[in-house]
Amino acid sequence: MSKEDGGGSGARTLKTFVRTARKRSHASTLWLERQLNDPYVARAKREGYRxxxxxxxxxxxxxxxxxxxxxxxxxxxxxxxxxxxxxxxxxxxxxxxxxxxxxxxxxxxxxxxxxxxxxxxxxxxxxxxxxxxxxxxxxxxxxxxxxxxxxxxxxxxxxxxxxxxxxxxxxxxxxxxxxxxxxxxxxxxxxxxxxxxxxxxxxxxxxxxxxxxxxxxxxxxxxxxxxxxxxx
The missing domain is CATH 3.40.50.150 (Vaccinia Virus protein VP39)
Structure with a gap:
Protein backbone atom coordinates (compact mmCIF):
# COMPACT_ATOMS: atom_id res chain seq x y z
CA MET A 1 0.00 0.00 0.00
CA SER A 2 1.05 3.57 -0.53
CA LYS A 3 -0.23 7.11 -0.07
CA GLU A 4 -1.92 8.41 -3.17
CA ASP A 5 0.12 11.56 -3.75
CA GLY A 6 2.58 12.00 -0.90
CA GLY A 7 0.65 15.08 0.15
CA GLY A 8 -0.01 13.92 3.68
CA SER A 9 -3.71 13.25 3.06
CA GLY A 10 -3.51 10.01 4.98
CA ALA A 11 -5.58 8.23 2.33
CA ARG A 12 -4.20 4.86 1.35
CA THR A 13 -4.83 3.08 -1.92
CA LEU A 14 -4.23 -0.48 -2.98
CA LYS A 15 -1.79 -0.99 -5.82
CA THR A 16 -3.50 -1.69 -9.12
CA PHE A 17 -2.34 -4.73 -11.09
CA VAL A 18 -3.01 -5.20 -14.80
CA ARG A 19 -3.46 -8.55 -16.49
CA THR A 20 -1.56 -9.13 -19.71
CA ALA A 21 -4.03 -9.08 -22.62
CA ARG A 22 -3.56 -11.04 -25.82
CA LYS A 23 -2.79 -7.97 -27.92
CA ARG A 24 -0.71 -6.20 -25.29
CA SER A 25 2.96 -7.01 -24.75
CA HIS A 26 4.39 -7.66 -21.31
CA ALA A 27 6.31 -4.37 -21.52
CA SER A 28 3.11 -2.48 -22.36
CA THR A 29 1.36 -4.14 -19.45
CA LEU A 30 4.11 -3.10 -17.05
CA TRP A 31 3.98 0.49 -18.41
CA LEU A 32 0.19 0.64 -17.93
CA GLU A 33 0.48 -0.77 -14.43
CA ARG A 34 3.12 1.82 -13.57
CA GLN A 35 0.92 4.63 -14.94
CA LEU A 36 -2.09 3.48 -12.93
CA ASN A 37 -0.04 3.43 -9.73
CA ASP A 38 1.94 6.63 -10.31
CA PRO A 39 0.96 9.33 -7.76
CA TYR A 40 2.04 12.12 -10.12
CA VAL A 41 -0.19 10.77 -12.90
CA ALA A 42 -3.12 10.76 -10.49
CA ARG A 43 -2.25 14.24 -9.25
CA ALA A 44 -2.00 15.60 -12.80
CA LYS A 45 -5.49 14.29 -13.56
CA ARG A 46 -6.91 15.89 -10.42
CA GLU A 47 -5.23 19.25 -10.97
CA GLY A 48 -5.86 19.48 -14.72
CA TYR A 49 -2.32 19.09 -16.08
CA ARG A 50 -1.70 17.29 -19.36
Missing part, protein backbone atom coordinates in the same frame (compact mmCIF):
# COMPACT_ATOMS: atom_id res chain seq x y z
CA UNK A 51 1.11 15.14 -17.95
CA UNK A 52 3.12 14.29 -14.86
CA UNK A 53 6.01 16.20 -16.51
CA UNK A 54 4.38 19.44 -15.38
CA UNK A 55 5.59 18.78 -11.84
CA UNK A 56 9.19 18.41 -13.01
CA UNK A 57 9.18 21.92 -14.45
CA UNK A 58 7.34 23.30 -11.42
CA UNK A 59 10.01 21.91 -9.11
CA UNK A 60 12.84 23.34 -11.23
CA UNK A 61 11.11 26.72 -11.24
CA UNK A 62 10.53 26.67 -7.49
CA UNK A 63 14.18 25.76 -6.85
CA UNK A 64 15.73 28.18 -9.34
CA UNK A 65 13.05 30.85 -9.91
CA UNK A 66 13.08 30.62 -13.69
CA UNK A 67 9.76 32.20 -14.67
CA UNK A 68 8.50 35.75 -14.26
CA UNK A 69 5.36 37.46 -15.57
CA UNK A 70 5.86 38.95 -19.03
CA UNK A 71 8.62 36.61 -20.20
CA UNK A 72 8.87 35.10 -23.68
CA UNK A 73 9.43 31.33 -23.57
CA UNK A 74 10.05 28.73 -26.29
CA UNK A 75 8.84 25.19 -25.52
CA UNK A 76 10.45 22.48 -27.68
CA UNK A 77 8.83 19.04 -27.76
CA UNK A 78 5.75 20.51 -26.12
CA UNK A 79 3.08 17.79 -26.57
CA UNK A 80 0.97 16.85 -24.70
CA UNK A 81 1.36 20.29 -23.11
CA UNK A 82 2.29 19.90 -19.44
CA UNK A 83 5.32 22.20 -19.65
CA UNK A 84 3.43 24.72 -21.79
CA UNK A 85 0.69 24.85 -19.16
CA UNK A 86 3.16 25.59 -16.38
CA UNK A 87 5.11 28.17 -18.39
CA UNK A 88 1.97 29.95 -19.64
CA UNK A 89 0.58 30.16 -16.12
CA UNK A 90 3.77 31.54 -14.61
CA UNK A 91 4.50 34.18 -17.26
CA UNK A 92 0.76 35.01 -17.39
CA UNK A 93 0.60 34.47 -21.14
CA UNK A 94 -3.18 34.04 -21.18
CA UNK A 95 -3.45 37.49 -19.59
CA UNK A 96 -1.36 39.06 -22.33
CA UNK A 97 1.70 39.66 -20.13
CA UNK A 98 3.98 37.01 -21.62
CA UNK A 99 4.36 34.80 -24.68
CA UNK A 100 4.80 31.05 -25.15
CA UNK A 101 5.78 29.66 -28.55
CA UNK A 102 5.66 25.86 -28.63
CA UNK A 103 6.40 23.20 -31.26
CA UNK A 104 6.18 19.42 -31.47
CA UNK A 105 5.99 16.66 -34.06
CA UNK A 106 2.62 15.66 -32.61
CA UNK A 107 -0.67 17.52 -32.44
CA UNK A 108 -1.52 19.17 -29.12
CA UNK A 109 -4.85 20.30 -27.73
CA UNK A 110 -4.67 24.12 -27.46
CA UNK A 111 -3.38 25.61 -24.21
CA UNK A 112 -4.60 29.13 -23.34
CA UNK A 113 -1.87 31.68 -24.04
CA UNK A 114 0.29 29.24 -26.03
CA UNK A 115 1.09 29.68 -29.74
CA UNK A 116 1.55 26.05 -30.78
CA UNK A 117 2.59 24.63 -34.15
CA UNK A 118 3.15 21.10 -35.41
CA UNK A 119 6.79 21.32 -36.44
CA UNK A 120 9.81 19.01 -36.50
CA UNK A 121 12.59 20.85 -34.69
CA UNK A 122 15.09 18.87 -36.76
CA UNK A 123 13.89 20.67 -39.89
CA UNK A 124 16.49 23.21 -41.10
CA UNK A 125 13.90 25.98 -41.16
CA UNK A 126 12.61 25.32 -37.61
CA UNK A 127 14.72 27.99 -35.84
CA UNK A 128 13.64 30.72 -38.27
CA UNK A 129 10.04 29.49 -38.07
CA UNK A 130 10.06 29.95 -34.28
CA UNK A 131 11.89 33.27 -34.39
CA UNK A 132 9.23 34.64 -36.74
CA UNK A 133 6.57 33.87 -34.12
CA UNK A 134 8.40 35.54 -31.22
CA UNK A 135 8.03 39.23 -30.49
CA UNK A 136 11.78 39.61 -29.93
CA UNK A 137 14.35 37.52 -28.10
CA UNK A 138 13.43 34.76 -25.65
CA UNK A 139 13.87 34.78 -21.89
CA UNK A 140 13.95 31.01 -21.74
CA UNK A 141 14.14 27.90 -23.91
CA UNK A 142 12.73 24.72 -22.38
CA UNK A 143 13.12 21.35 -24.09
CA UNK A 144 11.59 18.05 -23.02
CA UNK A 145 12.40 16.52 -26.41
CA UNK A 146 13.31 12.85 -26.44
CA UNK A 147 13.88 10.38 -29.26
CA UNK A 148 12.00 7.08 -29.15
CA UNK A 149 13.87 4.70 -26.86
CA UNK A 150 15.74 1.82 -28.50
CA UNK A 151 16.44 -0.05 -25.27
CA UNK A 152 20.18 0.30 -25.88
CA UNK A 153 21.41 2.69 -23.19
CA UNK A 154 24.42 4.10 -25.08
CA UNK A 155 22.40 4.70 -28.24
CA UNK A 156 19.54 6.35 -26.35
CA UNK A 157 22.03 8.56 -24.50
CA UNK A 158 23.62 9.76 -27.73
CA UNK A 159 20.29 10.43 -29.39
CA UNK A 160 18.89 12.46 -26.53
CA UNK A 161 22.12 14.46 -26.15
CA UNK A 162 22.00 15.22 -29.88
CA UNK A 163 18.56 16.78 -29.37
CA UNK A 164 19.84 18.73 -26.37
CA UNK A 165 22.75 20.03 -28.46
CA UNK A 166 20.36 21.13 -31.19
CA UNK A 167 18.22 22.93 -28.62
CA UNK A 168 21.30 24.56 -27.05
CA UNK A 169 22.44 25.86 -30.44
CA UNK A 170 19.04 27.43 -30.93
CA UNK A 171 19.00 28.88 -27.40
CA UNK A 172 22.34 30.59 -28.04
CA UNK A 173 20.80 32.30 -31.07
CA UNK A 174 17.57 33.48 -29.51
CA UNK A 175 18.10 34.04 -25.78
CA UNK A 176 18.33 37.51 -24.31
CA UNK A 177 21.13 38.26 -21.80
CA UNK A 178 20.31 36.60 -18.49
CA UNK A 179 18.06 34.00 -20.12
CA UNK A 180 17.84 30.33 -19.17
CA UNK A 181 17.89 26.94 -20.88
CA UNK A 182 16.46 23.60 -19.70
CA UNK A 183 16.85 20.31 -21.60
CA UNK A 184 16.32 16.63 -20.96
CA UNK A 185 19.40 14.37 -20.97
CA UNK A 186 20.10 10.97 -19.40
CA UNK A 187 22.05 10.00 -16.30
CA UNK A 188 25.70 9.61 -16.97
CA UNK A 189 25.84 13.34 -17.41
CA UNK A 190 25.79 15.62 -20.38
CA UNK A 191 28.37 15.03 -23.09
CA UNK A 192 31.57 17.01 -22.54
CA UNK A 193 31.23 19.16 -25.64
CA UNK A 194 27.70 20.28 -24.76
CA UNK A 195 28.57 20.89 -21.12
CA UNK A 196 31.63 22.94 -22.08
CA UNK A 197 29.53 25.02 -24.47
CA UNK A 198 26.89 25.70 -21.84
CA UNK A 199 29.50 26.69 -19.26
CA UNK A 200 30.95 29.11 -21.78
CA UNK A 201 27.59 30.67 -22.62
CA UNK A 202 25.90 30.68 -19.19
CA UNK A 203 26.87 31.83 -15.71
CA UNK A 204 25.62 28.66 -13.98
CA UNK A 205 25.11 25.10 -15.27
CA UNK A 206 23.78 22.22 -13.19
CA UNK A 207 22.09 18.82 -13.48
CA UNK A 208 18.76 18.22 -11.75
CA UNK A 209 16.58 15.16 -11.18
CA UNK A 210 13.16 16.39 -10.05
CA UNK A 211 11.16 14.31 -7.61
CA UNK A 212 8.52 13.74 -10.30
CA UNK A 213 11.10 11.86 -12.40
CA UNK A 214 10.65 8.17 -11.69
CA UNK A 215 13.39 6.83 -9.39
CA UNK A 216 14.19 3.97 -11.77
CA UNK A 217 14.45 6.30 -14.78
CA UNK A 218 17.78 7.49 -16.20
CA UNK A 219 16.13 10.80 -16.99
CA UNK A 220 17.98 13.94 -15.94
CA UNK A 221 17.78 17.63 -16.81
CA UNK A 222 20.51 20.12 -17.54
CA UNK A 223 19.68 23.66 -16.41
CA UNK A 224 21.74 26.65 -17.53
CA UNK A 225 20.99 30.15 -16.22
CA UNK A 226 22.44 33.62 -16.74
CA UNK A 227 22.96 33.60 -20.51
CA UNK A 228 25.92 35.76 -21.50
CA UNK A 229 25.45 38.12 -24.44
CA UNK A 230 27.64 37.21 -27.36
CA UNK A 231 30.60 39.45 -28.09
CA UNK A 232 31.75 40.34 -31.59
Missing amino acids: SRAAYKLMEMDERCRLFKPGQRIVDLGAAPGGWSQVAASRVKAAEGKGQIVAVDLLEMVPVPGVDFSVKDFNDPDAPDFIKAKLNGGADGVISDMAANATGHRATDHLRIVALAELAADFAAEILKPGGFFVAKVLQGGTEGELLARLKRDFATVRHLKPAASRPDSAELYVLATGFRAKRD
